[in-house]
Amino acid sequence: MREIDPFFTFLWSARAEPRTIARARSMTDAITIACESPGLDGDAFAIVVTLPTFRRPEHLLKTLASLAAQRTARPFAVIVMENDAEGRAGLDAARPLFADGQLSGLVLIAHERGNCAAYNAGWQTALTRFPAMRHLLVIDDDEIADPDWIDRLVATSDRLDVDIVGGPQVPVFEDGASTRYARHPVFTPHYSETGAVPILYSSGNVAIRRKVLDTIGAPFLDTAFNFIGGGDSEFYTRCRQHGFSFGWCAEAPVLETTPARRTEFSWLNARGLRNGAISSIIERRQTSGRRNGLRRVAKSTALLAASPLRSAGLALRTRSPVIGLYHMQVAIGRLMAEFGWVNEQYRRPEQN
Template sequence: MPEAVSIERVSPGLAGDAIDLVVTLPTFRRPEHLLRTLQSLQAQTTSQRFAVIVIENDAEGGAGRLAADPLFAEGAIAGLVITAHARGNCSAYNAGWSTALERFPSMRYLAVIDDDEIAGPDWLERLVETAEALPADIVGGPQVPVFETAAGRGLLRHPVFVPHYAVTGRVPILYSSGNVLIRREVLETMGAPFLDTAFNFIGGGDSDFYSRCRERGFSFGWCAEAPVHETTPPRRMEFSWLNARGLRNGALSSIIERRRQTGRRGSLRRLAKSAALLAASPFRSAALAARTGSAVAGLYPMQVAVGRLLAEFGIVNEQYRRPDQN
């Protein structure tokens, strides 16, 4: 195991070669919700023999590790609790995915769910069925926001909260790792570290990973019937958070393109695209505001365009650096 990973608990009698699918579950200072997520995994109705890896990413506090430990110690859930000592979501994913490959030699699929999400009882079965029926190497599903107050319902049509696709089938690419199924062959081909830790605190490591997977020829699918429900705190209903997320999404698109389009020609191409998007953004924003009935949602194309341009000058908001503000 890498030095940055500690195995904290292994469920009794765990046979790594008897597991078809591994669910990785990164956690950071959400012990109460982590237990709700684990309960939804316990309730899965599936033919897949699966195990769960909880990845604690707060090595000092360890609240998630302490909350999950009794369930694994008693064998109520098969799998492991590990600590990823390097902070950041990419580091946590890398630790869990590497552990899954090493500990479970018969694993065919790896799934990801976050510690603020709840899966329905057929979540895993639907994802696997879709992956095999399409077929697709990587399959995503909707992350449906569940707002803690009624005021948030007006944001359901904001682009930040709307799933990227609506219908099950093959898709060109995915953007989020909060609800995804990945074939083992993808991880073995891409190799560790899977997610670039440069994205640890700005997000987007998953989008960059998918972009590289597409370059290697892997295919993508969408399963509309496998949603997870994501608890959305009041902070994410505030304009400052929505504005920061729009700017960040624009910055990420520029950063990822920069990695694929190098040299002077690539820079000129990106700047031209950013300028065109900025010029068109007022019209796109007006159209989106009219379509959604929300001026706040309508600002999103402008925020993305400004974020792209700022990123060209090295200005990127690390939205995950301070968890209390996310």
């Protein structure tokens, strides 16, 4: 019965601060190049890996070590985007690796806080400092790349002839984290086989062709999503509208360190609500007008009505009532967002 207890606190914990998420497409110029590898030649690299970091210096070093250990003949550079302009622990940790040439590339400070702002700073710098870049890759500072990660992502992009390729983010649960929720939808990839796919949802393991960034233009990610997440999903939606294609490479995983906090009910609940809110916000941006607004509300209401049955099915398949709640959480999150209630899960990083 202990696992079922959260169900009775579900609706109460679904509360969130009321937020109106307006479009914020401007891009700050507050970017400082803090250090770079000696003799860095931007024309020498067709691949640039961008790596945002915020207050995870120890794990950042693990991520950078996995990049240094790549088994590839393709020259690549790395851009680390330090997003803690005050503390700069990531900059201090990464600087020696670039200063002595262990890695080619640079470390910058993205002074505007927020994950979208950090991505924008790194991607814009990649375009301007590396004119020969053909593919931009993304990895996060809580991930470790497979030794063949770069080769497989880029090769899949070329073989499938698609513009954006994603790969699985495989959770590695830290000590003290419960593994009973490993089959939760927030921890499982959307696709299981390599091939063309209709769209992607995460930027934590992806390769993007340069022409995509040139076409979309800066700011690439909308900074209105800085603290709720979902800026990557909204970016992919715009990419699809421009006719760009997507693929999946199941053989290019990254290992994502998952702290115990993310296996607690409060975090899983907040993530489900957030995912629902993001889908509603993105749909709202694609359609305007009172009639379309009523259609969205009707859709959200219908999803909410159907969610108990879907949740029951998920609970049976995973043998977990808590996992089963996910469809209900998403549906409630969608409806809450229609009335301006959005949970900014990234506003307090210590709780994420």
